[in-house]
Amino acid sequence: MANGWSIIISIIFVAAFSAVAWFASPKGENQTIWRSTLVLSAWSCWLMWAITFLAQWHPLIVPERTDLRSQYNGGPSPSGSRF
Amino acid sequence: MGKDTLFRSADMTLTQLYVANEIGREVVSALGELGSMQFRDLNPDTSAFQRTFTQEIRRLDNVERQLNYFRSQIEKNDIPMRSLYEFDNRMAAPSATEIDELADRSQGLEQRVQSLNESYETLKKRETELTEWRWVLREAGGFFDHARGQTEEIRQSIDSSDDAPLLRDVENANGSAEQGGHQQSFSVMNIGFVAGVIPRERMAAFERILWRTLRGNLYMNQSEIPDAIIDPEKNEEIHKNVFVIFAHGKEIIAKIRKISESLGADIYNVDENSELRRDQIHEVNSRLQDLSNVLGNTKRTLDAELTQIGRSLAAWMIVIKKEKSVYQTLNRFSYDPARKTLVAEAWCPTNSLGLIKSTLQDVNDRAGLTVPTIVNQIETSKTPPTYNKTNKFTLGFQTIIDAYGTAKYTEVNPGLPTIVTFPFLFAVMFGDFGHGFIMALAAAAMIYWEKPLARGKQDELFGMAFYGRYIMLMMGVFSMYTGLIYCDAFSKELSLFPSMWEWEYPADYKPGMKVEAKRVEGYTYPFGLDWRWHDTENDLLFSNSYKMKLSIIMGWAHMTYSLLWSYVNARHFKSPIDIFGNFIPGMIFFQSIFGYLVFCIIYKWSIDWYAINQPPPGLLNMLIYMFLKPGTVTEPLYSGQGTLQVILVLVALVQVPILLFLKPFYLRWEHNRARAKGYRGIGETTTVSAVDQADDEHEAGANGRPSFADSDFDGGAMITQDMNEGEHEEFEFSEVMIHQVIHTIEFCLNCVSHTASYLRLWALSLAHQQLSTVLWKMTLKNAFAFSGITGIIMIFIFFSVWFCLTIAVLVVMEGTSAMLHSLRLHWVEAMSKHFIGEGIPFEPFSFEAMLEDEMTELK
Structure with a gap:
């Protein structure tokens, strides 16, 4: 589902969003505010996503747990709390 | 002329107005409604008392005082007042006669209210006196009855030696009361008495003083009045005691009277004859009855009067305040007696000029004057004020910037990007979907009920939150986003997509054994952090490395972005030297060290180190050894790394002398070249002789406004008279050099320290996440251990505790802390890269702003 191409695709997507935001921003005295806010938000959110994605792309460590019940992995789970 | 945006402060024009004397008041009033002109004071040397309209202002001050008096009376009597908002706020400017009427009316009303008040008081x-008297009569009667039985005893004790216990308890005396019954009069025994009331807290002092001054030659009785007595002057309740003092000898009695009066006691006439006393009581009672009737009538009249006033008081206040500010503004104008016109100078946004002109035309037409009001634009070398037009959404963000400093006229306004970057950096630290949702919800509620909330009274804390409600909304929304990225909602995971990790159980699995996850081949978790990391043994190991790198990259992006604005500023102010001497070397320096670090972080992430069978290099050591041992790389990241790093370090080092010397030496060269050609700065004073200078000063002092003195009224006149106010600086090489040295050192060191400073993003987000995990574990998680009806109760109790603490600690406290850190990142780390500042804020003459400041108490 998600692999190395995701970054490129997402950049294209955010760039397209920015372009649309730039031209579709409502005209008038608040146009600059709309443009700046939409474009900057899009790229900030993208940056955050991209960093998180890249950090997990080739992870160096794997999750470890010692408190798992044997039923957890698909087995029948006993009734009661699961938290 | 472009339109005014938040990107830069608006273009300003200095205008000169020539207003016919007759309509001065109307013109200023109309401009006050418009609220887009900042009038300069044209009579700075005139004191407040010597100005033209001092008389009018004094009169209005008096009316204002009267209105304030009405308000205090209305508040004192708890009479409802019609709120400010029930009136149309944009009331048309009242005519001069209306103002006169209002002044007369309030004068009359004041007298009426005052006389009513006086008689009431x-x-x-x-009434108070009569009540006190009644108490004295009633209580003293008891004393007399007791005392009469003991005349002999009293006599003895008064006659006996000074150590006799005269000041005995009433109780003591009670024991031997009733026994006598001889109707021996006090006057026969030459015993006089004083009766009265005194505040209870002074009783002890009163007793002591009497005892000492009279050396015990008295007999005193006292009792407490059970009901509090109301002091009419202060409207306070006071507890008082009735006392009766017996002593013999006229002098002593006179002395007692004096002492009593000086201690604030009220002395009342009581007859010793019980019959007469009864009559007195009757009389007092009937007088009290009459009095309360009259009092009731007076009070009703007063209340009716005040209710009548309260209905329109807020409107009168607005009218008077507006009128007063109009005259205060008129006082800033200068008067041209020859033409009978008022002359004003004002800054206004260039784009509002049209509106101003049409407004003035309207006023003229209404007044039916043939002489038009003239608006001239004047060229000036003065620095115009900085005016960023805001709306209710951008106001909060602009306030953040203005709290740090006013931007230079037309420099890039950091307020625009702050709309996003401030709440976003906040959200990086506050990232939790649940907490963000609560914050967004609170902000949305404040925005939805904006009007009623704005009109209500707000305490300080709520007022602050309400002022920043749009900031809070953005912070909440972005926190929800970063919460999704961090995969945290109230510290629990959000499993939006299938995980990229599968638990791999060993064949002989028993609970308690360590289980490692195995990656699903070729699949990366598509959005945010994988939820399988939650509650693992090594989640901190992973998330710390991730969040630390996130902070560095975010900081790098934010600082690079901010640094780019300095290029835009240099272009705008047409100073290429700032591009070549500051922006380019600075940018190269920053990118060759920290840009390279960011590149390495991303490069390292994009390589599958296990697939290519190489150990992943530590980036921290790489950066350190890049400077300590240039050229040697112990754990290679890519081939040719050593050479590239040497080049980068050299490039960075070369920028330092460029930063240091290019700009100052260029400026000196430019200055010398201009000098060589014989130019000098406008207003630069070159004193040829002392006489010349004195002459200059004399001329300036004589008319103060040379541009008028020559009656040269064409709009192109250059105003240069205030040049020596320090707006022009003479070139001095040493100063420029010192300035540049400081700038260079600061910039280079700050590149390092500011990048490190962004690590607070990691630290705070770690703290926030850990705190919410701990809160969950300490409260709500325990509730799930119970079952049955106890379980229900426990869940209810623990949920309330958990929820309240979540709001108080995690949303309010942590939110405040994250907000302050975000504030710092903007003020220090980002704004230091491009902000010039030193601007003058634009403070237009506006009724709206003035009323907002002054009428808060009328809400």
Whole structure:
């Protein structure tokens, strides 16, 4: 589902969003505010996503747990709390 | 002329207005409604008392005082007042006659209210006195009855030696009362008495003083009045005691009277004859009855009067305040007696000029004057004020910037990007979907009920939150986003997509054994952090490395972005030297060290180190050894790394002398070249002789406004008279050099320290996440251990505790802390890269702003 191409695709997507935001921003005295806010938000959110994605792309460590019940992995789970 | 945006402060024009004297008031009033002109004071040397309209202002001050008096009376009597908002706020400017009427009316009303008040107070005082007298009569009667039985005893004790216990308890005396019954009069025994009331807290002092001054030659009885007595002057309740003092000898009695009066006691006439006393009581009672009737009438009249006033008081206040500010503004104008016109100078946004002109035309037409009001634009070398037009959404963000400093006229306004970057950096630290949702919800509620909330009274804390409600909304929304990225909602995971990790159980699995996850081949978790990391043994190991790198990259992006604005500023102010001497070397320096670090972080992430069978290099050591041992790389990241790093370090080092010397030496060269050609700065004073200078000063002092003195009224006149106010600086090489040295050192060191400073993003987000995990574990998680009806109760109790603590600690406290850190990142780390500042804020003459400041108490 998600692999190395995701970054490129997402950049294209955010760039397209920015372009649309730039031209579709409502005209008038608040146009600059709309443009700046939409474009900057899009790229900030993208940056955050991209960093998180890249950090997990080739992870160096794997999750470890010692408190798992044997039923957890698909087995029948006993009734009661699961938290 | 472009339109005014938040990107830069608006273009300003200095205008000169020539207003016919007759309509000065109307013109200023119309401009006050418009609220887009900042009038300069044209009579700075004139004191407040010597100005033209001092008389009018004094009169209005008096009316304002009267209105304030009405308000205090209305508040004192708890009479409802019609709120400010029930009136149309944009009331048309009242005519001069209306103002006169209002002044007369309030004068009359004041007298009426005052006389009513006075008589009410007198009556009230009378009533208090009568009540006190009644108490004295009633209590003293008891004393007399007791005392009469003991005349002999009293006599003895008064006659006997000074150590006799005269000041005995009433109780003591009670024991031997009733036994006598001989109707021996006090006057026969030459015993006089004083009766009265005194505040209870002074009783002890009163007793002591009497005892000491009279050396015990007295007999005193006292009792407490059970009901509090109301002091009519202060409207306070006071507890008082009745006392009766017996002593013999006229002098001693006179002395007692004096002492009593000086201690604030009220002495009342009581007859010793019980019959007469009864009559007195009757009389007092009937007088009290009459008095309370009159009092009731007076009070009703007063209340009716005040209710009538309260209905329109807020509107009168607005009218008077507006009128007063109009005259205060008129006082800033200068008067041209020859043409009978008022002359004003004002800054206004260039784009509002049209509106101003049409407004003035309207006023003229209404007044039916043939002489038009003239608006001239004047060229000036003065620095125009900085004016960023805001709306209710951008106001909060602009306030953040203005709290740090006013931007230079037309420099890039950091307020625009702050709309996003401030709440976003906040959200990086506050990232939790649940907490963000609560914050967004609170902000949305404040925005939805904006009007009623704005009109209500707000305490300080709520007022602050309400002022920043749009900031809070953005912070909440972005926190929800970063919460999704961090995969945290109230510290629990959000499993939006299938995980990229599968638990791999060993064949002989028993609970308690360590289980490692195995990656699903070729699949990366598509959005945010994988939820399988939650509650693992090594989640901190992973998330710390991730969040630390996130902070560095975020900081790098934010600083690079901010640094780019300095290029835009240099272009705008047409100073290429700032591009070549500051922006380019600075940018190269920053990118060759920290840009390279960011590149390495991303490069390292994009390589599958296990697939290519190489150990992943530590980036921290790489950066350190890049400077300590240039050229040697112990754990290679890519081939040719050593050479590239040497080049980068050299490039960075070369920028330092460029930063240091290019700009100052260029400026000196430019200055010398201009000098060589014989130019000099406007207003630069070159004193040829002392006489010349004195002459200059004389001329400036004589008319103060040379541009008028020559009656040269064409719009192109250059105003240069205030040049020596320090707006022009003479070139001095040493100063420029010192300035540049400081700038260079600061910039280079700050590149390092500011990048490190962004690590607070990691630290705070770690703290926030850990705190919410701990809160969950300490409260709500425990509730799930119970079952049955106890379980239900426990869940209810623990949920309330958990929820309240979540709001108080995690949303309010942590939110405040994250907000302050975000504030710092903007003020220090980002704004230091491009902000010039030193601007003058634009403070237009506006009724709206003035009323907002002054009428808060009328809400």
